[in-house]
Amino acid sequence: MLNYDNDLKKTVRLAMFLAFSVVLSMIETLIPLFNGIIPGFKIGLANMMVLAVLYIYGFKDAFTLGILKVILVGILRTGLFSTTFFFSLSGTILSVVLMALFRKITPLSIIGISIIGAISHSCGQIIIAILFFNINMIYYLPFILLFSLPSGILVGYFSKEIVNLYQKRLQY
């Protein structure tokens, strides 16, 4: 009975994290930051929730959350199975896998992991652009690395706060 209760709590919390991440990525499109400098550059606010879930529940749940987020945002904003959908799918998969890997093998804190996530999200998109759409986007790489630093630090700071808050308030 107790086990069932905990499972239910976890499911509800994960659903809330998912809802937050979808809302954050909708809000993000309203912020026209950096729009002129690099086309398509975003802060990646939704990654904050994926990162928090990675620290609270582990890789498996973070991966599921990431995939579901991409599908939901795809339905709500860009359209399912459009080009942009595959771009964000590949970016999300690569970033979650690499964040989990770097968390295991390096002594980086959550902020460093967040920078890794920001970089690998963009790299996943570049890889799919080169492989499937034949677009040479490697020229963006230095810009992406540079802009991943502030956005990664920002997102990492917020996820740290979320994880701290979660451990303080919701552990019972």
Added chain:
Amino acid sequence: MNKNDIKLVIVVLFISILGFDFYYLNRDNNPKIAVVYYDNEQVLTIDLSIIEERKYTVTGFNGEVTFKTLDGKIKVESENSPYHLCSKQGYISESYETIICLPNKIVVKIESSSDIDAEL
């Protein structure tokens, strides 16, 4: 933010500076052409060595896409897309630069004329 994070930041900064350097050194001064692709098929080649302003139009997925060339540079002047990212990008002129307009399935690549000679 611990010591390891700062090390990571320094490494990333170093790589990005190295990348900027690489592109700066790889600039070539050969005359260039712009090649416009629609849905991965080449539809238009534009000679960029013409100094005065010219306009070209291509039909994209969402309607007409207008390009403007001026003194070796090319930009998308008008197009129909949700965020207008490619017209906000402005002029490009180097062979590593591309304009990508996913909603219109239009890609503009810049090629050096010397590459084309090598192919022929």
